[in-house]
Every structure is written in structure tokens, then in C-alpha cells.
Amino acid sequence: MAHVAVMEPPAAAERGAGVYNEKLGMWVFLGSEIMFFTALIGGYIILRVGAPGPWALPGKVLNVPVTAFNTFLLICSSVSMVKAYASVVDGDQQKFKMWLLITIICGASFVGVQAYEYTHLIEHGFLPSGYREGSELAEKAAQGLIPAATGGIYGSTFYTMTGFHGFHVTCGVVSMIWVYVKALRGGYSATDYRGVEVIGLYWHFVDLVWIILFTVVYLV
């Protein structure tokens, strides 16, 4: 029954975490990822709390509806990921591939919408360094419609946090395409679906981080 053993902890070993290596490795890696986003989000909180003036109100600079749609996309992709996982466990290869493809499309669309959001923000004059001189937003800041003093760190924290999240989503999409190609070649079965489960864990993590980021960056 060698095909069963792969989803179990390594053979001939003392009892460990009770899961196979790849899954344990991903959990450990996510621990590291949590600390990385903690550094970025923690830095943001400290800068915002100690900022020399008020922060721009939600929706004044950033486009909340577009991002809310994007958030919805990412949550949907988490659901489809679960469906893909459940299908492969049940041995339904057709549904597995379909749900995985839907997840990839949702993930890629998220990155696309984010790219669209970035280009628009830059067009309006919102840069990592703050409001570009002579831009629409700089004028608003001059008129006192949005706070000018905190514009610099607003841009810095916004682009760094969402940018690194976008980078993680991109990595996830690329990895899922890898998994999808392997799935097309029949690389996964009801007895060995390690790659699917592991990328699923990563995908849910990325989704969870986004829900936190969306709340603290866009809504608060």
C-alpha cells in the first residue's frame, strides 16, 4: 500500500507532527510569513498612531468599492480552492480541475484589478512618496480636503503592504498554474493530493492576510 503512505508521516520514524512533511513544512513556512506581514502591518500601525496629523478618511484617496469587489473575488477563490480540494479527495478529477482553474482565474483577476487600481492611483497622483506635485490629489491636499502632512507615509505604507500582498498572490497563482499543469497530467489522485492541499493552505493564508489588510488599510 505504498500509495497510501505518501499522505502519512514518513515511514519508519518516531511519532512527529502526525502529518506528512510537505504539509508540516507549509505550516512552518506560514509561521514565517505571519512574522513578515506582522513587521509590515506593525510598522504601519506605529507610523499611523504616531503620525504628525490625521490620516486620510476611508474612500478619500483609495477606491473602496473596486477593492471591495476584489476582496469578494479573493474570498470566492478561497471557496473554489476548498471545492477543488474536496473534489480531488473524492476522486472527481473533472470537478477538481474545473475548480482549480476557477481559483486560478479569480487569483489572476485579483492581481489584474490591483494593477488597474495602482495605475489609477498613480494617475491621480498617489505615489509611494506621497501626493505628486501638481496632481489632482496634491490639489485636494492643498485645499485641505485630505490631510497633507501624512500623505507621505500613507503612500509608503499603502504601496508596501498591498504590494507585498499582491506579490504573494502572484506567487500563489504561478504555483497553482504549476499544480494545474500537473493535474492535467494526472499527477493527483484521491490517495495523493499533497500539492493541492499544500497550495490550498498557502492560498487561504494569503486570503486571510488580505482580509486584515483590507480592513486596516481601506476601511479604518
Place this chain on the structure above:
Amino acid sequence: MATTAATVDQLSHAGHVDTRSFLRKYIFSTDHKTIGIQFLIMSLVFLALGGTLAMMMRWQLGFPGRPIPGGSVLPETMAPGGVLLPEFYNSLVTMHGTFMVFFAIMPLLVGVFGNFLIPLKIGAPDMAFPRINMASFWVAASAGIIMLAGFLVEGGAAGAGWTSYAPLSETAEYSGVSLGQQLWCVSLIVLGLSSILGALNYITTVINMRAPGMTWFRLPLSIWALFITAILVLLAIPILSGAVIMLLFDQTIGTHFFQPAAGGQVLLWQHLFWFFGHPEVYILILPAMGMASDIIANGSRKPIFGYESMVFAIIGIGFLGWVVWGHHMFQSGMNPTLGQTFMISTLFIAVPSAIKVFNWLGTMWRGTLHFHVPMMHAVAFVAMFVIGGLSGVFMASTPFDIYIHDTYFIVAHIHYVLFGGSLFALFASITYWYPKMFGRMMSPFWGKVHFWLTLVFYNCVFFPMHQLGLHGHMRRIYDPTQYDFLKPLQPLNEFISIAAFLLFASQAIFALNFILSWFFGAKAEANPWKDNALEWTVSSPPPHGNFPETPTVYRGPYEYSSPEVSEDYLPQNKRLPTDRAPAPQPAGH
């Protein structure tokens, strides 16, 4: 990767007929032993480079303004006519610290011995993820090349100190370095990736791949230490990566994280850096403690004293390391209540550290001491660590720290723990596991010569630095003779410099011993030190796949002078008539 069960199987049989190509065997190898040796060579090169930089600094401090002998080979931008420029001196300080911390001691401890020892000592055929392991070495090597490239670019290498405090490190206006400072950031981000890949491998391997019978409390202390260290690396390095990314963005794309004029905060850098930096301190000492424990038990021919308390001390130090970072910032401005909190939490670290020292002494007490070269270095490690640990207690107490802040007292302290502590333990470990790595013994005679010269000159270099510091000698200054109050200290500075040159020269003995023994050393038997751990039960060097068959473990690794056997050691996998086989794993687990 194929199925894990099959991997174990294939690897065990591959030991007999190794069909890997040259490239797969030596360059892009996935064998943890080869990767360990690759890390060893890389970090010894960086150790030598970092030492060379220190020698140039010592020349300038001992003999300010005089041309370095042979210094005319340096380009005009570094040392016109052989006299170091102040800007270049800043780069030397920065790169010495960076090389030694990130590219020498850390990879020596974690990269070399984490890789080499973990699978061998727990009875596994390899790491959990051999290809990720290979990637972690090549990523680290790339980071090293990026860091070295700093010396070649316009403006020179990074010059804002290894701590890279903002806003000094932010703009070329302050530090005089632009591209070099950015390369420093990029290199550390890349190196961080390598460390994280390594750490997740070590953690998974230790948790999931221990041989049957290798329970948690039968693990050698070196493995416990490397395991806790891997957790610290896993959780601390991403904080550094985050901070360095912010710094790099400030330098390149115009963000304002650490620029107060635009709403940023300079203290944010210090908090992030030291939140990483203090766990990093224990990353640099815990593996040294673990390996010294193995060697001291072996050299004393006695079970380690207080095994469980040693384990809990390692865990305790690992935990406390997270709640003390503020003691690096007593002078940066903080609420006195917070300062006091950090002072108390820091002083607590003395407790597990003292437990360890007590246990090492307890192990040696009335043991049958065998002073082989690793044992000598390990005992020196304990002695030097006590001095470094005690000066650490001085610095933890805020009133005294404010007095000695940013002086040579700090330089003395860090070198007592990092050189006297980690590096002595590393000399011990390299000599101890050399036969297992290369199949040959290092010369014991030259090992002893190297040990005594190093011990004496080392103390001549770093002990007087306490004195300098108490007299107010600032660290990182280019020319101490510019200050009237430091002029009387100049003879001491000269003495330190001469001792430093002799210390550096003594390391040539180690280098030659290391290189020549590789080719001409006496052939090593499987168990030259009569040790109990699993790596000594296989040939030196072990075959690809490590163990011809998965070993079964019956006891801990410190059963020396056991009354149950006639020899004075009892290997972990030797089955005595009284031993029962480990309980079979529950079905379906």
C-alpha cells in the same frame, strides 16, 4: 519528490553504488552533508575576509594615519598611499560586522552544523526537503556575492554600521554611500530567504524524521539547540526582511518610513531591527552551546549533567530572547518604566545561562577528562562565555549601560560572546566533526598549538577593550588620537593591535591544518572520539543516504561510563538484552 517511504529506501541503497554525476554530487548536490560542507567553505572564506577587514581597522586604531604595510595595493578610493580614508574605515566597520554576523558565524552554526548534524544525529536519510536545502545554499552564496559587490561599486561598500541605523543609512547625504548601502539591503533580503528555507527544513526534519526510538528527550543537545535556533530564525528573519525592505524602499522609490520630516519614525527602524536582532544574538550562541554540550560530555566521559534542565534552559533562552530587545535602545529614548521592564527581562536571561554553565561544570566535575583538541576549545568556550555573559549583566542594568553605551566595552562584550563564545565552540565543533565530514583527522599537535595561541592572543585583544570602554573610548571612531582624553590610551590601543595581528596570524595554523588534513590527514575510523550519537555508527564520511538501514534508538546520547557495558561508551542504537524495541507505531498513523 517521490514518496517519502521510497526516498528512504532508494537513499539507503544508493549508499553502495553512487551513480550521481559530478555536478549533482559536488555542486548542485541535494545531500545534506555536501550542502553542509559547501556552507562550511563559504563561511570560512567570509570569516577570513571579515578578519582581514578587522586587521585594517586595528592598524588604523593602533597607528592612525600611518600607511598600512602593503596597503599600496588598495585603490585610491579606499586608501591613497596606503593610508585608510575615513569613509573606507566606515565601510570596514560595517562590512566586518555584516560578514561576521550574517556570512560567517550564522552560516557556520546554522548552515553548516544544522545541515550536517540534524539528519545524521536523528537517524534520517536526509533532510525533509533536499531540493529546498540545495536552494538555500545557492541563495546564500548569491547573497554573499551581492554583499561583496559593494566594494566594487562607486561610493564603496555600505558604511552605516552593521545595524544600519536610520536616518544615517537612508541617504548618501548622511553616510556618503548610495549604491553600496542598497546592495547591503538587497543582499540581506536574499540571505533572509535562504535562512527561512533552511529553518523550515530543519524544523520539519526534526519533528517528522526522527528514527524509531529517538524520542524528544533522547535528542542530543546540539539538535535541541539547532531546533530552537531554527524556530528563532524562522520567526526573527522575516522581521529583518520587512525592515530592510522598508529601508531599501526609502533609499530607492522615495517612501518615508524612517524619515521624520515626512512623518516617518527613525525609532521604528531600531525597534524592528532589534526585535529581530536580539533573537539573532541567541541564534548566534544557542547552537554553539548545544554542540559544546555534546563535546564536553564526550571529553568528560560522563553523562551530561542535568539533561532536562539543559533543554529547558535552551527553550527558556529562546523565549526570553523575544522580550528583551529594548535593552539595545536604553539611550534612544524610552519611557523609564519600559526601560526598567526591559532591564528586568534581560537580567532574567542570566538564569538559564547560568544553569547551562553550572551544568557544564557539573559534567566535568569528577569526570575522566580527555583533553582532545575539541574538548580544549569547548572548555575555553565555557570560560570565555562566562566573561562575556557577566559583562552582559553589566550592560543589562540601565544605569551602567548609559555610562558605557557606544564604547569599546560593548565591543569587548560582543567579541567575548561571539568570538570567545561562538567561535571557540565552532573551532571545537569543526575539529570534532571534521573526521565525519572528510574522513580524515585534523592534526592534534597543530590543533593544540592553534588553540593556545588563539586563547592567549584573543584575551590580549579583547580583554583590554573593557578598559578602553570604561575610559570612554567610543566605538566606530576613525582616529582616537584626535581626542585629548583618549591620547593616554594610545599605548593600550597599540598593544591591542599588535595582539590582534598575532591572533590573526595564528589562524593561519588552523587554515593550514584544515586544508592539509583534507588531503594528508590520518584516515579517520567510524568513531574516533568514542561517541554515542548515531552519526558515529556509520563510516566516515557516511554514505549518500547516511544509514544502510534505519537505526533503532534505545537511549539518550550521553551514556558514557555506563556500568552496563565494559567500554566507557554506549551507542544510542546498541541493543542490550534489557532493552525493549520501541513501541510499534499505531496503525494508520
